[in-house]
Amino acid sequence: MSGMGVIEGGWEFVWAAYGISAAVLLGYAASLVARLRSERARVRREASRGLEVSR
Amino acid sequence: MNRPSEIPSGATRPAAFAFGALGLVLLCVGSYWGLVVAPAETYMGDVQRIMYVHVPTAWNAMLALTFAFGCALAFLFQGGWKWDCRLEAAMEVGVVLSMLLCAQGALWAKPTWGVWWDWDPRLTTTAVLVFAFGGILALRTFVDDPVRRGTWSAVAAIVAYIDVPIVYFSVKWWNSLHQQPSTPATVSSAFHLPLRINAFGILFLMIAFITLRSSLAALRLRGELAPPLPEPAVTTALAGTRG
Amino acid sequence: MREFLAALRKEALLQWRTRAQLAAIFMFGASALLLFSFAIGPDSAALRQHSAGFLWLGLLLASTLTLAESFQNEMDERALEALLLLPVRPTALFYAKAVSNWAELTLLGVGLVPIMVVLYDAGTDRVGGLVGVILLGSAGLSAPGTLYAAMTSQARARQTLLPLLLFPLVVPVLLASVRASSLLITGDPMGQVRSWVVLLACFNAIHWSVCGLLFGRVVED
Numbered sequence: 001m002s003g004m005g006v007i008e009g010g011w012e013f014v015w016a017a018y019g020i021s022a023a024v025l026l027g028y029a030a031s032l033v034a035r036l037r038s039e040r041a042r043v044r045r046e047a048s049r050g051l052e053v054s055r
Numbered sequence: 056m057n058r059p060s061e062i063p064s065g066a067t068r069p070a071a072f073a074f075g076a077l078g079l080v081l082l083c084v085g086s087y088w089g090l091v092v093a094p095a096e097t098y099m100g101d102v103q104r105i106m107y108v109h110v111p112t113a114w115n116a117m118l119a120l121t122f123a124f125g126c127a128l129a130f131l132f133q134g135g136w137k138w139d140c141r142l143e144a145a146m147e148v149g150v151v152l153s154m155l156l157c158a159q160g161a162l163w164a165k166p167t168w169g170v171w172w173d174w175d176p177r178l179t180t181t182a183v184l185v186f187a188f189g190g191i192l193a194l195r196t197f198v199d200d201p202v203r204r205g206t207w208s209a210v211a212a213i214v215a216y217i218d219v220p221i222v223y224f225s226v227k228w229w230n231s232l233h234q235q236p237s238t239p240a241t242v243s244s245a246f247h248l249p250l251r252i253n254a255f256g257i258l259f260l261m262i263a264f265i266t267l268r269s270s271l272a273a274l275r276l277r278g279e280l281a282p283p284l285p286e287p288a289v290t291t292a293l294a295g296t297r298g
Numbered sequence: 299m300r301e302f303l304a305a306l307r308k309e310a311l312l313q314w315r316t317r318a319q320l321a322a323i324f325m326f327g328a329s330a331l332l333l334f335s336f337a338i339g340p341d342s343a344a345l346r347q348h349s350a351g352f353l354w355l356g357l358l359l360a361s362t363l364t365l366a367e368s369f370q371n372e373m374d375e376r377a378l379e380a381l382l383l384l385p386v387r388p389t390a391l392f393y394a395k396a397v398s399n400w401a402e403l404t405l406l407g408v409g410l411v412p413i414m415v416v417l418y419d420a421g422t423d424r425v426g427g428l429v430g431v432i433l434l435g436s437a438g439l440s441a442p443g444t445l446y447a448a449m450t451s452q453a454r455a456r457q458t459l460l461p462l463l464l465f466p467l468v469v470p471v472l473l474a475s476v477r478a479s480s481l482l483i484t485g486d487p488m489g490q491v492r493s494w495v496v497l498l499a500c501f502n503a504i505h506w507s508v509c510g511l512l513f514g515r516v517v518e519d
Contacts, residue, residue, distance in 0.1 A: 010166040017109070020158050032268055033267070184466075186465070210512045228497070
């Protein structure tokens, strides 16, 4: 590690790393929320269908 | 096996969102600290700031997969559908974090070593883990019977996790022949604070992710084990006209 | 122990009756070695240097065929369910199947060595050592491979699932076998073959025990 000298700059890699991390974490959170919503909607649809039949 | 009513209802949204919000705040604070406040490192300069997000991701990815291992053991030897739901959630979150880890590692390696991939043992083991646990997630989509799916993915997760130290040591010896120095795991004490803040930030986010993903798995499992009633048209056709 | 020997006899009989398949899989492995040399080009030095890698890649690819085939017989005619109804412990079935696969893979590996020697000019006078490495490496492929073959033979998309699950797991076997074979072929001034052999032995010890223990859960109903 020592003897490599000082690495100048490289900020674009730093921003890219933080940017990708933010994008992945937020993107995964969004996909989770979306999938949960659609699954709950499916469950509600089927529950109401069940109520119709038993009426 | 357990009755469908024993599957967790997934009513954990408030706690999960609280964890998620807290984690996001901590991550913003820690990242700001690491990017702006902390001084540049002596040899690696500003590129070293990637460590403030790379090392916490590494800790949490391994934590997620270790939790998955625990869930697999619990499902096989104790039983209970909740462990299968948590296993699926922990594996998915672990794979996502591991893929992120590989991307961060490549972005660190390029300015430092001049190549996108330097066969660092830790990172190479992570890549193998992505394929191993990703494969188990793929296995789950191809098995329809929930009991089999749960048992097989638990067995596969146990075998894959036990393999991790062997993979790590074999890659380490394999790579040592080429005298490559490795990615730093330790950071000097002056930089510990942003690291710890980000570590807890990602930890809380991960807890939120696993909780939400686990309740998603539980909802789907309920639909499989207690299938919904047929369409009204079918029922009326069988029973005669309504009313 | 008696159950294991009886199951082993059954496997040996099965292997003998389906020996034409082994010949076909051997041809597949040999053609893979040929294709690798086309991919690298007619550079004898480069081919010789990487010959061990090609041998083990070819054997790994061929193993997906042999492992999948090993459970095909049980899936046809639903023989697996009949076997499990017998008062035989599943672990005995696993070890018999795994040993049979091990023997088949070793035969394949040893059979591919002359192909490797001819195509890549990769001769060695440490033939005994090379056979030993093939024995250990094949064992490392066979134990987890048999476990996963049992799973995937009962699932959909089995052709894709078996390599997908197996390949990440056997990375240590590939690394160690290739390094050890390569050192035996190109020379080993620092005596490193031993440490790779120890790694293979550890891998085998762990996986032959763990996979055997877990096999019962995989085939139970």
